[in-house]
Amino acid sequence: MTAYSFAAGPARLPDAVLERARDELFVRGVDGAATLERPFTGDAFRATLAHARERLATLLDLPPGYRILFLAGGAMHQFSLLPMNLLGTARCAAYADSGYWSQRAIDEARRYTEVVIAARYIGATPLAAPTTGRWHLPQGCAYCHITPNETVDGLAYPELPHTGAVPLVADATSCFLATPLDVTRFGLIYASAQKNLGIAGLTVLVVRDELLGRVAPHVPTAFSYRIQAQQDSTYNTPPTAAIHVAALVFDWIADNGGLTALAAANRRKAEGIYRVIDGSGGVYTAPVVPAHRSVTNIRFHLGDTALTERFVAEAEAHGLHHLRGHPRIGGLRASLYNAMPDAGASALAEFMADFARRNG
Numbered sequence: 001m002t003a004y005s006f007a008a009g010p011a012r013l014p015d016a017v018l019e020r021a022r023d024e025l026f027v028r029g030v031d032g033a034a035t036l037e038r039p040f041t042g043d044a045f046r047a048t049l050a051h052a053r054e055r056l057a058t059l060l061d062l063p064p065g066y067r068i069l070f071l072a073g074g075a076m077h078q079f080s081l082l083p084m085n086l087l088g089t090a091r092c093a094a095y096a097d098s099g100y101w102s103q104r105a106i107d108e109a110r111r112y113t114e115v116v117i118a119a120r121y122i123g124a125t126p127l128a129a130p131t132t133g134r135w136h137l138p139q140g141c142a143y144c145h146i147t148p149n150e151t152v153d154g155l156a157y158p159e160l161p162h163t164g165a166v167p168l169v170a171d172a173t174s175c176f177l178a179t180p181l182d183v184t185r186f187g188l189i190y191a192s193a194q195k196n197l198g199i200a201g202l203t204v205l206v207v208r209d210e211l212l213g214r215v216a217p218h219v220p221t222a223f224s225y226r227i228q229a230q231q232d233s234t235y236n237t238p239p240t241a242a243i244h245v246a247a248l249v250f251d252w253i254a255d256n257g258g259l260t261a262l263a264a265a266n267r268r269k270a271e272g273i274y275r276v277i278d279g280s281g282g283v284y285t286a287p288v289v290p291a292h293r294s295v296t297n298i299r300f301h302l303g304d305t306a307l308t309e310r311f312v313a314e315a316e317a318h319g320l321h322h323l324r325g326h327p328r329i330g331g332l333r334a335s336l337y338n339a340m341p342d343a344g345a346s347a348l349a350e351f352m353a354d355f356a357r358r359n360g
């Protein structure tokens with residue numbers, strides 16, 4: 001029996017990446033150092049960083065005028081750093097409230113600036129993303145922040161909002177590289193790595209050059225997007241191992257048909273699970289309107305806690321792990337990031353269908 005982890009993150013890596021990481025991270029070379037031991041100032045790491053940047057630029061079809069940064073820490077660090085880097089002389093920033101992670105981003109931004117709620121999701125079941133028409137974007141707000149895929153709620157925007165001259169900023173942590181992305185629509189995109197880009201400790205930023213001019217003078221130097229951009233993300237020691245793994249992941253994506261192929265595979269995997277949920281005669285319920293369901297974080301519920309506990313125990317006995325929902329909302333959640341093979345998604349779908357038959 002093959003075991004699969006459906007964790008929301010850190011998540012499964014592609015098999016080929018795990019194999020390359022084993023060979024490349026831990027084995028010493030002629031310089032007496034393994035990748036884990038090499039200085040970030042040396043040629044070997046510089047080459048890896050350049051490779052990661054170039055590969056990602058190609059995968060994203062990066063337009064001119066954008067920069068890729070590889071920064072230490074997670075997406076929550078960026079919640080805090082965004083306002084001080086992007087506010088400039090503006091007195092407020094706009095945020096769309098679409099659920100758990102956008103609310104955490106709002107809470108952090110409020111510590112630093114006035115936050116205007118540009119749009120709100122419908123917080124009652126069935127959940128729906130904020131509608132993309134008529135957002136509240138007051139004159140002079142610095143940027144508009146969205147969370148296109150809400151990892152906890154299992155909710156995804158079916159389309160991006162139009163924010164006019166206000167730069168759109170996205171916490172794409174749980175959807176980055178799951179589908180092709182029109183980078184020109186964004187001023188800044190950030191995603192921590194432990195879902196679709198590799199291992200924890202790294203956050204990737206894609207930022208429009210002109211926004212780097214807004215960084216406030218008092219921003220601590222290592223947290224300044226401008227300084228990190230000028231210094232090629234190596235102002236201080238970057239998370240070298242996580243960047244190396246990200247480069248392996250980018251290679252794997254390129255070798256497997258790029259983002260278009262991944263998007264099709266992700267849709268196919270998610271549809272298989274949602275089909276079981278919708279065909280279960282009410283044994284499972286998905287609390288999100290169908291057009292706004294996340295492809296990567298599939299949230300579903302059973303009638304009561306005892307049944308949920310039985311599901312978790314039986315799933316684990318079948319090798320299907322980490323299926324509990326986020327502690328704040330309970331229920332169940334299957335995260336199917338890029339590295340989840342069809343076989344894993346099918347194993348879960350078959351188990352769920354069988355469980356529904358036995359407990360309907």
Ligand code: PMP
Pocket residue numbers: 008009073074075076077101147149150151152171172173174192193
């Ligand atoms: N934003 C989103 C959308 C997330 O899914 C997560 C992690 N689950 C975070 C932010 C927090 O990221 P980190 O733990 O890397 O700080």
